[in-house]
Amino acid sequence: MQDVKGKYIWIIGASSGIGASLAKELANHGAIIALSARREALLMQLKDELTGSSHITIPFDISDCSQTLKAKEEILKNLPHIDSAIFMAASYTEHDGGHKPIDVIKTMIDVNLIGAFNMLEAITPVFEQRQTGQIVLCASVAGYRGLPSGQPYCATKAALISLAESLKIDNEAKNIDVKLICPGFVKTPLTDKNKFTMPMIISSEKAAQYIHKGLCSNKFEIHFPMKFTLMMKILKTMPSRLYFLIARRLKSKL
Numbered sequence: 001m002q003d004v005k006g007k008y009i010w011i012i013g014a015s016s017g018i019g020a021s022l023a024k025e026l027a028n029h030g031a032i033i034a035l036s037a038r039r040e041a042l043l044m045q046l047k048d049e050l051t052g053s054s055h056i057t058i059p060f061d062i063s064d065c066s067q068t069l070k071a072k073e074e075i076l077k078n079l080p081h082i083d084s085a086i087f088m089a090a091s092y093t094e095h096d097g098g099h100k101p102i103d104v105i106k107t108m109i110d111v112n113l114i115g116a117f118n119m120l121e122a123i124t125p126v127f128e129q130r131q132t133g134q135i136v137l138c139a140s141v142a143g144y145r146g147l148p149s150g151q152p153y154c155a156t157k158a159a160l161i162s163l164a165e166s167l168k169i170d171n172e173a174k175n176i177d178v179k180l181i182c183p184g185f186v187k188t189p190l191t192d193k194n195k196f197t198m199p200m201i202i203s204s205e206k207a208a209q210y211i212h213k214g215l216c217s218n219k220f221e222i223h224f225p226m227k228f229t230l231m232m233k234i235l236k237t238m239p240s241r242l243y244f245l246i247a248r249r250l251k252s253k254l
């Protein structure tokens with residue numbers, strides 16, 4: 001995709017934070033957005049704020065595959081096609097290193113990982129039939145390594161990175177573009193739960209601008225802000241012994 005103008009873009013996780021800002025950013029540049037998440041009232045309010053008039057709201061729960069398939073059908077009844085499907089949804093409890101009940105862990109896996117597979121179940125046949133499309137998965141730099149106090153969120157994000165890499169290779173011959181988003185810290189309701197200082201945190205509007213630029217580029221990974229994500233990439237390539245030395249120091253500062 002070289003330009004979002006006139007493109008039909010499905011954002012799952014659009015009711016708040018980065019997803020909501022991304023909807024505004026893309027609509028400002030001429031995209032038509034299908035807004036999805038569970039909280040319908042927030043989606044309706046956002047739709048009214050978007051530039052342009054053809055946007056739609058499709059509320060549903062991404063952790064439920066049948067709801068996801070119905071949502072896709074609903075979009076295709078209201079819009080001529082889908083050019084890009086962006087998976088922004090996530091469930092998160094704060095990084096505190098404490099024990100998390102299994103129900104909380106299952107919810108995170110069901111939304112953050114199974115949710116991505118549910119989107120793929122819905123959208124892949126559509127893109128295969130059109131022989132074009134863009135699949136975008138939002139992971140995190142928190143998926144680069146097992147961060148101190150990061151379980152189980154980091155585990156779901158590491159899995160998403162792996163999924164996006166496999167998808168990219170498997171879909172190249174089908175003319176389906178696959179992109180991975182790995183943000184550093186962004187101020188949203190999700191990070192408002194954190195009690196520690198988040199280095200180099202940026203606004204959701206700024207994050208949306210980085211993502212917009214990345215969607216229209218030929219890069220696979222959209223990561224930002226660069227100064228922070230490059231540091232995280234160095235951690236990613238370190239041998240485990242060295243990484244654990246640094247991770248222990250990070251843990252003592254949390």
Ligand SMILES: NC(=O)c1ccc[n+]([C@@H]2O[C@H](COP(=O)([O-])OP(=O)(O)OC[C@H]3O[C@@H](n4cnc5c(N)ncnc54)[C@H](OP(=O)(O)O)[C@@H]3O)[C@@H](O)[C@H]2O)c1
Nearest residue numbers: 013015016017018037038039062089090140185186188190
């Ligand atoms: N903020 C950061 O610093 C940061 C850093 C790295 C990566 N990320 C990633 O960026 C993405 C957006 O996060 P954010 O910070 O903008 O958080 P956010 O404001 O909490 O947004 C999360 C979105 O996911 C939706 N969602 C949650 N459960 C859902 C479900 N079962 N079905 C459908 N939608 C669901 C929420 O809407 P409803 O509650 O209305 O369903 C909301 O729209 C996430 O993937 C997050 O992991 C964020």
